[in-house]
Amino acid sequence: xxxxxxxxxxxxxxxxxxxRLRCSPMKGHSHVYWYRQLPEEGLKFMVxxxxxxxxxxSGMPKERFSAEFPKEGPSILRIQQVVRxxxxxxxxxxxxxxxxxxxxFGDGTRLSIL
Amino acid sequence: AQTxxxxxxxxxVQEAETVTLSCTYDTSENNYYLFWYKxxxxxxxxxxxxxxxxxxxxxTENRFSVNFQKAAKSFSLKISDSQLGDTAMYFxxxxxxxxxxxxxxxxxxxxxSVKP
Numbered sequence: 116x117x118x119x120x121x122x123x124x125x126x127x128x129x130x131x132x133x134x135r136l137r138c139s140p141m142k143g144h145s146h147v148y149w150y151r152q153l154p155e156e157g158l159k160f161m162v163x164x165x166x167x168x169x170x171x172x173s174g175m176p177k178e179r180f181s182a183e184f185p186k187e188g189p190s191i192l193r194i195q196q197v198v199r200x201x202x203x204x205x206x207x208x209x210x211x212x213x214x215x216x217x218x219x220f221g222d223g224t225r226l227s228i229l
Numbered sequence: 230a231q232t233x234x235x236x237x238x239x240x241x242v243q244e245a246e247t248v249t250l251s252c253t254y255d256t257s258e259n260n261y262y263l264f265w266y267k268x269x270x271x272x273x274x275x276x277x278x279x280x281x282x283x284x285x286x287x288x289t290e291n292r293f294s295v296n297f298q299k300a301a302k303s304f305s306l307k308i309s310d311s312q313l314g315d316t317a318m319y320f321x322x323x324x325x326x327x328x329x330x331x332x333x334x335x336x337x338x339x340x341x342s343v344k345p
């Protein structure tokens with residue numbers, strides 16, 4: 116049973132470009148969560164999605180960031196017009212349902228902004 | 230708002246010894262869940278152990294056990310018979326029982342080094 120798959124593993128962008136990070140949840144999981152980890156910090160919650168629905172986006176910056184989890188295909192975290200401060204590791208986690216279900220994490224995408 | 234504090238940025242332990250990592254949290258909730266995650270140099274986040282706040286019995290998973298003190302809002306992790314493969318960052322995390330149920334709140338982590 117494949118785990119949570121994130122790609123790319125590393126992504127390099129220049130300031131002003133767009134970054135797209137993909138996450139395929141574990142088989143049978145319909146809930147996806149995105150977290151950001153800055154250097155020397157713990158993970159910070161960004162957004163929680165179910166298929167075609169955003170459940171909680173209280174941790175998402177108000178501008179330039181968006182997330183989706185379509186009916187078919189992976190969840191996408193999109194960052195427009197990237198800035199140096201967006202450099203971080205972005206982790207995706209999935210669970211079979213909401214509530215108390217352990218979240219299984221992917222290996223993360225390390226985003227570097229030149 | 231809930232907060233999670235890990236007061237030990239770094240710790241080290243000799244192989245086969247026992248080490249305890251500290252975690253405290255602040256919440257006004259009565260029902261919630263607590264977790265310890267491990268992040269080795271490979272950067273993968275691995276669930277180590279979990280505890281439901283309404284359960285008085287401390288959770289155990291093989292060499293890993295917790296000391297959950299609800300009144301003190303303390304949730305420490307004990308690793309027995311430490312192994313070289315236990316070298317990693319360890320993160321304590323909190324989740325509310327209801328409401329925003331996907332929102333894991335993490336501490337800043339403790340870097341554990343197991344020495345041969």
